[in-house]
Amino acid sequence: MTSPLFIGHEIYRGSSYGRWHPLRVPRVSTVMDLSRALGWLPKGQFVTSPRAKPEALVNWHTADYIGALQRVEADQIATAQDLARHDIGSVTNPVFPEIFRRPATAAGGSILAGELLCEGGVVYNPAGGTHHGMPNRANGFCYLNDPVLAMLSLRQFGVRRIAFVDIDAHHPDGVEVGFGGDPDCLMISVHEARLWPRSGPVENDGGGNALNVAVPRGFNDSEMAFVRDALILPRVQAFMPDAIVLLCGADAVEEDPLSHLQLSNNAHWDVLRRLMNMAPRLLVLGGGGYNPWSVGRLWTGVWGILNGHDLPATLPTQAQGVLRALRFDGNRRGKNPPEHWFTTLQDDPRQGDVRDEVKEAVRQLLKRPVL
Numbered sequence: 001m002t003s004p005l006f007i008g009h010e011i012y013r014g015s016s017y018g019r020w021h022p023l024r025v026p027r028v029s030t031v032m033d034l035s036r037a038l039g040w041l042p043k044g045q046f047v048t049s050p051r052a053k054p055e056a057l058v059n060w061h062t063a064d065y066i067g068a069l070q071r072v073e074a075d076q077i078a079t080a081q082d083l084a085r086h087d088i089g090s091v092t093n094p095v096f097p098e099i100f101r102r103p104a105t106a107a108g109g110s111i112l113a114g115e116l117l118c119e120g121g122v123v124y125n126p127a128g129g130t131h132h133g134m135p136n137r138a139n140g141f142c143y144l145n146d147p148v149l150a151m152l153s154l155r156q157f158g159v160r161r162i163a164f165v166d167i168d169a170h171h172p173d174g175v176e177v178g179f180g181g182d183p184d185c186l187m188i189s190v191h192e193a194r195l196w197p198r199s200g201p202v203e204n205d206g207g208g209n210a211l212n213v214a215v216p217r218g219f220n221d222s223e224m225a226f227v228r229d230a231l232i233l234p235r236v237q238a239f240m241p242d243a244i245v246l247l248c249g250a251d252a253v254e255e256d257p258l259s260h261l262q263l264s265n266n267a268h269w270d271v272l273r274r275l276m277n278m279a280p281r282l283l284v285l286g287g288g289g290y291n292p293w294s295v296g297r298l299w300t301g302v303w304g305i306l307n308g309h310d311l312p313a314t315l316p317t318q319a320q321g322v323l324r325a326l327r328f329d330g331n332r333r334g335k336n337p338p339e340h341w342f343t344t345l346q347d348d349p350r351q352g353d354v355r356d357e358v359k360e361a362v363r364q365l366l367k368r369p370v371l
């Protein structure tokens with residue numbers, strides 16, 4: 001098997017959705033800098049992300065919408081019609097300098113991943129994971145939907161059965177629009193119940209192929225391990241996927257400002273470790289994550305694990321420098337960050353009771369027929 005490939009780009013460095021937007025913080029650039037500081041990102045494993053062309057994006061998005069994104073980027077202003085038709089220029093989905101180029105680069109990486117995985121292997125596109133994007137509109141900070149485009153790309157390269165596993169704190173409503181009802185796509189999502197977009201209760205089966213594990217606030221590492229071993233792993237295994245797409249949103253960890261779960265980054269990594277060898281192709285995407293330290297540490301750990309590296313107990317000086325240089329202005333968590341956010345990748349585990357609500361959700365979902 002060839003070495004895992006990391007798809008990245010410098011466009012993410014310094015790009016911001018605006019001063020008060022959750023996506024004002026650096027994310028992918030931190031992962032690149034940390035991985036390089038650790039010696040984990042040799043040139044041969046780094047792929048510069050191409051920017052997807054409009055012709056590729058209209059494979060799922062409407063031409064009208066893609067044209068609007070390009071025009072808004074050029075003019076740096078959204079019209080009332082852009083807002084009404086495409087939700088471009090809202091508080092959630094603001095106009096910003098790279099409003100077309102940045103999402104088109106993340107999407108280009110995910111589309112390329114479909115091609116790179118044709119013969120098998122592992123690809124990591126941490127800028128990907130924009131799972132809320134809709135065909136004709138922006139949604140939840142997502143202008144495009146790169147997971148959908150990645151899976152369509154896999155299909156174009158002959159990959160049929162795809163298991164999509166999403167452990168971001170939010171329900172992947174856009175992906176469900178794209179692949180709901182597709183019997184060759186198993187969609188499993190673990191997300192906070194009743195959190196925006198509120199669309200993934202346990203009862204919602206996405207047209208027959210979705211397992212929505214809506215979990216209560218305070219969801220802990222033990223509960224994630226339970227969901228993983230009782231539901232995720234057996235269902236993925238039984239599905240016998242040709243490819244796994246894992247969306248590894250970092251907003252489900254305790255320090256994230258947008259959700260109310262209590263996971264440590266070990267929970268995500270342990271899901272990754274167990275899924276890693278269950279299919280001949282693995283695409284790992286980023287997703288949400290709005291605390292710059294949580295995101296940088298979790299996603300760098302993902303890359304280390306994909307490469308079989310031991311995660312150092314204490315980071316070398318240069319890597320600590322990357323973390324010490326981060327700022328989280330406008331959030332209390334940025335005022336006095338704990339020392340371990342600078343010196344380690346790994347959090348202390350956050351174990352606890354497996355609550356009845358979690359057991360009941362899994363019990364309900366296990367009644368569904370195996371795909």
Ligand SMILES: [Zn+2]
Pocket residue numbers: 168169170249251287288289
């Ligand atoms: Zn999220």
